[in-house]
Amino acid sequence: MKIGYPCINTSIARETKSTFRLASYSEYCLVEVVRNNLDHLEKILQYNVRKSLLFFRITSDLVPFASHPICKFNWQKYFVHRFKRVGDFIKKNKIRISMHPDQFVLINSPKEVVVENSIRELAYHCSILDLMGLDSSSKIQIHVGGAYGDKPLAMKNFGKNYSALLSDNIIRRLVIENDDRLYNVSDCLRIHDLTGVPILFDSFHHRCCGNRDGLSLSNACQMSNQTWKKNDGVPMVDYSDQAPGYRKGKHCTTIDLDNFRRFVLQTRELNYDLMLEIKDKQISAIKAANALCSLGMRIAL
DNA sequence: GGGCGTCAAGCGTAT
DNA sequence: ATACGCTTGACGCCC
Numbered sequence: 001m002k003i004g005y006p007c008i009n010t011s012i013a014r015e016t017k018s019t020f021r022l023a024s025y026s027e028y029c030l031v032e033v034v035r036n037n038l039d040h041l042e043k044i045l046q047y048n049v050r051k052s053l054l055f056f057r058i059t060s061d062l063v064p065f066a067s068h069p070i071c072k073f074n075w076q077k078y079f080v081h082r083f084k085r086v087g088d089f090i091k092k093n094k095i096r097i098s099m100h101p102d103q104f105v106l107i108n109s110p111k112e113v114v115v116e117n118s119i120r121e122l123a124y125h126c127s128i129l130d131l132m133g134l135d136s137s138s139k140i141q142i143h144v145g146g147a148y149g150d151k152p153l154a155m156k157n158f159g160k161n162y163s164a165l166l167s168d169n170i171i172r173r174l175v176i177e178n179d180d181r182l183y184n185v186s187d188c189l190r191i192h193d194l195t196g197v198p199i200l201f202d203s204f205h206h207r208c209c210g211n212r213d214g215l216s217l218s219n220a221c222q223m224s225n226q227t228w229k230k231n232d233g234v235p236m237v238d239y240s241d242q243a244p245g246y247r248k249g250k251h252c253t254t255i256d257l258d259n260f261r262r263f264v265l266q267t268r269e270l271n272y273d274l275m276l277e278i279k280d281k282q283i284s285a286i287k288a289a290n291a292l293c294s295l296g297m298r299i300a301l
Numbered sequence: 302g303g304g305c306g307t308c309a310a311g312c313g314t315a316t
Numbered sequence: 317a318t319a320c321g322c323t324t325g326a327c328g329c330c331c
Contacts, residue, residue, distance in 0.1 A: 008324055018327095057324095059324060102322085114311070117309090
C-alpha cells in the first residue's frame with residue numbers, strides 16, 4: 001500500500017505565487033508561474049520520497065487557464081524537458097500519481113458547452129501526465145456529475161458521452177468516484193457496467209453522507225477495486241473522516257487514528273493505494289503511515 | 302503588511 | 317431568490 005495526500009504540503013512554503021487572476025493573464029505570467037509550480041512540485045515530491053509517502057495528487061492548477069481559450073501559448077512544448085524531469089523522478093521513485101479535476105468537469109451535462117469544456121479540461125490533465133511520461137496507472141478522477149432531474153437518464157448520458165466523445169487517451173486514465181449525495185457505489189457500478197470505467201472508492205462519501213446503498217464498507221471497497229484492470233494499476237481509495245461537531249460531510253482537520261485503524265482492518269484483505277483527503281495534508285499522511293507500521297502492515301514497496 | 306472581497310468554469314441543497 | 321459547499325485557498329486591491 002502507498003499512502004498519499006492531495007496537492008499541497010503545508011510545511012513547504014511557496015516563494016512565489018501559484019496562480020493569478022484571469023484579468024492579469026499574460027504569457028510572461030504564465031511561464032513564470034508554471035516554472036515555479038514545477039519547481040515547487042519537485043520539492044514536494046522529494047519531501048514525499050524522504051518520508052516514504054509514495055502517492056500524490058498533482059494540483060489541477062499546475063498550469064493556470066490551460067484549457068481556457070485565452071491560453072494560446074504552447075506551454076507543452078516550452079516546458080517539455082521540465083515535465084520530463086519531474087516524470088523521471090516520479091518513475092525512478094515509483095511514485096503513484098492521481099489528479100482530480102474540479103467540480104465543473106461534468107461529462108453528462110445536458111449543456112453541450114459544459115461537456116466540451118469538461119473534455120478540454122480532461123485533455124489538459126492528460127497532457128500533464130503524458131508530458132511526464134507516466135503510464136495509464138496515473139489516474140484522473142472525477143465524479144459522475146449531476147442528475148438533472150432524471151438520474152437514470154443522466155447515467156445513460158454519462159455512458160453515451162463517455163463512449164462517443166472521449167478520446168482513448170482520456171479513457172485510459174479516467175476513473176469515477178462515488179460522491180456524497182447523488183452517485184453511490186451501486187450507481188457507479190452500474191455506470192461501470194455500461195462503460196468499463198474503473199471506480200475509485202471514497203470511503204468517507206460511502207460511510208457518512210446519507211449515501212448508503214446497503215453495501216458494507218468492505219464490500220463496497222472490494223467491488224469498486226474489482227473494476228480496476230491490470231493496466232489501471234493498484235486500485236486507488238480516498239479516505240477522510242468526519243470533522244467532529246461540524247456539519248455532516250465536513251472533512252476533519254487531522255486524522256483520527258482509531259477510526260483509521262478500524263478502516264484499515266476492515267479492508268485489510270484488499271490491496272489499494274490510499275489518498276488521505278485531510279486538511280493537514282502530509283501531517284496526517286505521516287501519522288497514518290506510522291499507524292500502519294505499528295499494525296504490522298507494510299507501506300510503499 | 303495585514304484585511305478582506307473576490308476569483309473561469311456547475312450542480313444540488315439549505316435557507 | 318440567494319448563499320453555500322464542494323476544495324487546493326490565494327490573488328491582489330485597499331487601507
